[in-house]
Amino acid sequence: MPPPSSVREEALAVTYAEILKKMRSYYNPRNIAGMARYGINVKKAYGVSAPALREMARAHCRNHALAERLWASGIHDAKHLAALCDDPKQVTEEQMERWARDFDSWDVVDGTCNNLFRLTPFAHQKAVEWTRHEEEYVKRAGYVLMACLAVHDKAAPDSTFLRYLLIIKRGATDERNFVRKAVNWALRQIGKRNLELREAAIKTGKQIQKLDSRSARWIAADALRELANEKTVAMIRARGAKSYGCRPNSLLKSPGNCHPEEPQATKDLGICLILQMPGCFASLSMTCPKRSSTIC
Numbered sequence: 001m002p003p004p005s006s007v008r009e010e011a012l013a014v015t016y017a018e019i020l021k022k023m024r025s026y027y028n029p030r031n032i033a034g035m036a037r038y039g040i041n042v043k044k045a046y047g048v049s050a051p052a053l054r055e056m057a058r059a060h061c062r063n064h065a066l067a068e069r070l071w072a073s074g075i076h077d078a079k080h081l082a083a084l085c086d087d088p089k090q091v092t093e094e095q096m097e098r099w100a101r102d103f104d105s106w107d108v109v110d111g112t113c114n115n116l117f118r119l120t121p122f123a124h125q126k127a128v129e130w131t132r133h134e135e136e137y138v139k140r141a142g143y144v145l146m147a148c149l150a151v152h153d154k155a156a157p158d159s160t161f162l163r164y165l166l167i168i169k170r171g172a173t174d175e176r177n178f179v180r181k182a183v184n185w186a187l188r189q190i191g192k193r194n195l196e197l198r199e200a201a202i203k204t205g206k207q208i209q210k211l212d213s214r215s216a217r218w219i220a221a222d223a224l225r226e227l228a229n230e231k232t233v234a235m236i237r238a239r240g241a242k243s244y245g246c247r248p249n250s251l252l253k254s255p256g257n258c259h260p261e262e263p264q265a266t267k268d269l270g271i272c273l274i275l276q277m278p279g280c281f282a283s284l285s286m287t288c289p290k291r292s293s294t295i296c
Contacts, residue, residue, distance in 0.1 A: 008065075016069050019056060023048050023077050041105035045076035053077065057084035064090040071099060076108065083112040088119035096126055103137035106178050110144055117141075118148040124160065131167050136176050143171065143182035150189040161190045161197055165204040172220070173213040180215040187223045192236055202227050 023046045031047030060066055067086035070078040079102075096117060103109050117123055123145055130142030146164045149156060164186065171183045187208075191201030202224060209220035226232055 012065055012069065015060070015066060019060075019066075019070070019081070020073070020075070020078070022056065023075070026052055026077075035107075040107050041076065043076075044074055048077040053081050053084065056081055060085045062087040068095075071102070074102070076105065079108050080111050083116040086116050088116060091116065091120045091122075093122050093125075096120065096122055100126075100130065100138045100141055101135075103135075103141060106137070106140065109137050109141050109178075113141055113144045114148045118145060118152060123149060123153075124156070127164070128167065131171055136178055139171070139174070140178045140182040143168070143179070143186040146186040147182070147189040150186070150193050158194070158197055161193060162200055164190060165200055169204055169208055172208045172216040173211055175213070175215045180219055184219045184222055187219065188226050191223065191227045192232060194240055195233075195236055198227055198233070198236055 026046055026048040028047035028049075031049065032042045032045055035045065035047065036042045063085050064087045067082040070082035070085075073079075099112065103112075117126065127142050127145035127149060130138050130145070133139045133142065146161075146168070150161060150164075168183055168187050168190075171179065174180055174183065187201055187205060191198045191205075205220045205224045205227070208216045209224070211217070
């Protein structure tokens with residue numbers, strides 16, 4: 001009788017092979033072309049739709065060993081599935097660093113950070129560390145984590161995000177598209193966390209606006225415009241009222257068709273538009289603020 005470890009390894013290999021076979025059956029050149037138009041790396045992509053990936057993730061929920069194998073395949077769709085089905089409690093710091101080195105597309109960065117990395121004990125640590133990284137996608141990941149944590153980590157004190165604002169100011173002069181969009185997203189999300197942080201984010205935005213950088217001026221102008229918007233202020237106040245047991249006007253709730261609680265998504269390359277394209281690849285579970293409500 002073979003040892004239990006051998007049986008598990010054999011079962012894992014079979015499951016992995018079945019998943020790849022299923023992904024290949026979903027191969028869709030039209031989806032791949034649509035992804036490419038939005039700046040997504042499609043060198044190793046099958047164009048599997050978001051609903052299909054979510055369905056596969058539900059069938060293999062919290063399977064850490066499978067997630068590692070899927071990620072190691074290097075296949076674009078498999079990486080997204082890996083982030084959806086991995087167990088955050090089993091994710092190590094070493095794994096996060098290893099996966100970050102493999103980032104090769106902005107949507108993989110956003111999906112992995114939002115669906116998995118933000119749920120780990122290392123999320124805040126990596127948010128800071130990765131913003132010092134020179135590689136574009138890793139640096140983006142640091143700011144994406146800040147944005148995701150500003151939305152989801154309800155227990156984090158304001159002092160954490162005040163520190164992030166200093167880091168955001170430092171990163172605002174990076175002219176690379178995928179970095180500056182993430183810096184902008186983080187600034188806006190922190191500013192929408194509560195009224196106090198909104199004031200701090202506006203102050204930071206005005207400081208960034210004075211920097212001698214085209215990227216900084218764009219980041220500041222865009223963030224300040226949104227944070228000054230009456231609907232944004234009303235949304236923040238409604239959220240605060242809700243936390244004190246009041247019932248805010250349902251009309252003030254933000255749309256749920258983009259990144260979590262973020263009507264304009266990352267403004268990268270039109271995640272909202274991707275979601276509106278029938279059958280086309282979407283940025284996975286970005287439509288769902290809570291991972292548990294769609295996947296596990």
